[in-house]
Amino acid sequence: MVRLFFSFLAFPILFGHVESVATKFVFTGNFVCDMPDFEYRMVLWEKDSSSGDDVMTIQGPKVSRDPHYYEITGEQDGDEITTSAYEAYMVIVHSCTHPEKPYRKLSVPLGEFPFRDKTYYKSVDINLTNQGKLVTNIMGYEGFSGK
Numbered sequence: 001m002v003r004l005f006f007s008f009l010a011f012p013i014l015f016g017h018v019e020s021v022a023t024k025f026v027f028t029g030n031f032v033c034d035m036p037d038f039e040y041r042m043v044l045w046e047k048d049s050s051s052g053d054d055v056m057t058i059q060g061p062k063v064s065r066d067p068h069y070y071e072i073t074g075e076q077d078g079d080e081i082t083t084s085a086y087e088a089y090m091v092i093v094h095s096c097t098h099p100e101k102p103y104r105k106l107s108v109p110l111g112e113f114p115f116r117d118k119t120y121y122k123s124v125d126i127n128l129t130n131q132g133k134l135v136t137n138i139m140g141y142e143g144f145s146g147k
């Protein structure tokens with residue numbers, strides 16, 4: 001009976017997956033941009049090799065004004081049990097470019113975060129000035145295919 005009890009207890013621990021585990025993320029920082037204001041749209045992603053990446057949060061399109069502080073939060077509930085950590089990144093489409101249009105799209109890795117029932121806080125400063133791949137609009141489309 002004691003052994004049975006412990007094996008039930010050990011199961012969720014071994015697989016790192018309990019229903020109540022909610023991992024939260026708070027990313028903050030400054031955009032480095034030499035312009036007083038610019039437009040941006042930011043998407044926080046969790047990289048998931050088995051089923052395609054998950055969107056955690058979409059922010060904007062909105063205007064950033066000097067000083068260019070940002071904050072984006074997200075949450076994951078432990079649906080991926082093949083690895084032991086979340087890998088987060090964000091994609092920013094912005095107009096901190098010279099000339100101001102078209103937009104540029106930049107992908108920024110944010111690191112790996114072990115599955116825990118906790119909130120991770122991380123500060124990341126991001127240089128946007130002329131950074132990223134040229135795209136046709138604030139949604140990040142490349143060309144006219146809608147992708």
Ligand SMILES: *[C@@H]1O[C@H](CO)[C@@H](O)[C@H](O)[C@H]1NC(C)=O
Pocket residue numbers: 032127128129130131
């Ligand atoms: C930001 O990137 C631009 C363009 O590559 C570069 O000229 C500038 O020096 C960078 N600024 C900082 C603070 O790294």
